[in-house]
Amino acid sequence: xxxxxxxxxxxxxxxxxxxxxxxxxxxxxxxxxxxxxxxxxxxxxxxxxxxxxxxxxxxxxxxxxxxxxxxxxxxxxxxxxxxxxxxxxxxxxxxxxxxxxxxxxxxxxxxxxxxxxxxxxxxxxxxxxxxxxxxxxxxxxxxxxxxxxxxxxxxxxxxxxxxxxxxxxxxxxxxxxxxxxxxxxxxxxxxxxxxxxxxxxxxxxxxxxxxxxxxxxxxxxxxxxxxxxxxxxxxxxxxxxxxxxxxxxxxxxxxxxxxxxxxxxxxxxxxxxxxxxxxxxxxxxxxxxxxxx
Numbered sequence: 001x002x003x004x005x006x007x008x009x010x011x012x013x014x015x016x017x018x019x020x021x022x023x024x025x026x027x028x029x030x031x032x033x034x035x036x037x038x039x040x041x042x043x044x045x046x047x048x049x050x051x052x053x054x055x056x057x058x059x060x061x062x063x064x065x066x067x068x069x070x071x072x073x074x075x076x077x078x079x080x081x082x083x084x085x086x087x088x089x090x091x092x093x094x095x096x097x098x099x100x101x102x103x104x105x106x107x108x109x110x111x112x113x114x115x116x117x118x119x120x121x122x123x124x125x126x127x128x129x130x131x132x133x134x135x136x137x138x139x140x141x142x143x144x145x146x147x148x149x150x151x152x153x154x155x156x157x158x159x160x161x162x163x164x165x166x167x168x169x170x171x172x173x174x175x176x177x178x179x180x181x182x183x184x185x186x187x188x189x190x191x192x193x194x195x196x197x198x199x200x201x202x203x204x205x206x207x208x209x210x211x212x213x214x215x216x217x218x219x220x221x222x223x224x225x226x227x228x229x230x231x232x233x234x235x236x237x238x239x240x241x242x243x244x245x246x247x248x249x250x251x252x253x254x255x256x257x258x259x260x261x262x263x264x265x266x267x268x269x270x271x272x273x274x275x276x277x278x279x280x281x282x283x284x285x286x287x288x289x290x291x292x293x
Contacts, residue, residue: 003102003168004036004064006118010092012161014153017086017140026081028073035087037065038160040129040136042246044081049074050122057083061125062132062164066096084136088157096122106169118161120168127171127190130242132163137245141284184209185223189231196236196259202228236260237273244282251278 006012015035019042028048039048039057046057050071057063065071097105102119109117126132139156188209192200205228206213220228236258243254255266270278 001099002122003097004120004122005097006090006094008116010090010094012157013089013091014150014157015087017143019082019084021082024079025076027076030072032070034067035089036067038086039063040084042082044077046077046081046083047073047075055123060129063123109169118165120161120164126167128167130238132160133242135160135163192232193235197257198259237270241281244278
């Protein structure tokens, strides 16, 4: 696996972005361009070859296409595919790192705060991509305003890449930098995230992982600064925000899919924690350039 490293002094310059959608069979055209492109899968499966490497872009995955390297579709995709895309330039030096060097750098950054560089895999699947998804949608929306929005899009693009860096650090340093207790705690948080769509209590989670409820309550508060209920609510709202900007489901449908049993309680909670209503949040990110070729 290779990684792209962009030093913090370099920065990135936004060029253009959009959402690609195809309701029929489709194959990526053959291209060799001078900019970077980042693709983030939304639905279906897109087959892209870059150099000698073949990739399958699927939901929750991201692929970086490198400048002056030919890329093309090596297989026809079935109907109903979609993905975000963004063209950008590095404003100076960048490098392609091998996996070992990249993981060493990610470990240093995560454990001792030694670096603020962007370090992302050329291709990866991200289990917790919701935040990057929301940032990408924000970038698509902002870029459609006016010429002054280009500079703001530079900053949002950087935020997307840093979010993917944070997730890459979490994924790739898991077995290197965590002891058994930390690994188990992260497994617990991931289990809560995967099961947030149903009714869940602290006692249930404690029993599932063989903890006492008081001990688990203290551990969660100590490690992430939130109570169990606060973490569960934040996790549900992150998923809800992604669904608000990426689907046409009703507020009621989204509320139930992320684990709220009362639509009105969901709306009150959303407004309290986000300072806007779910509808206002959805409308804030509705300007997106869409293409199908």
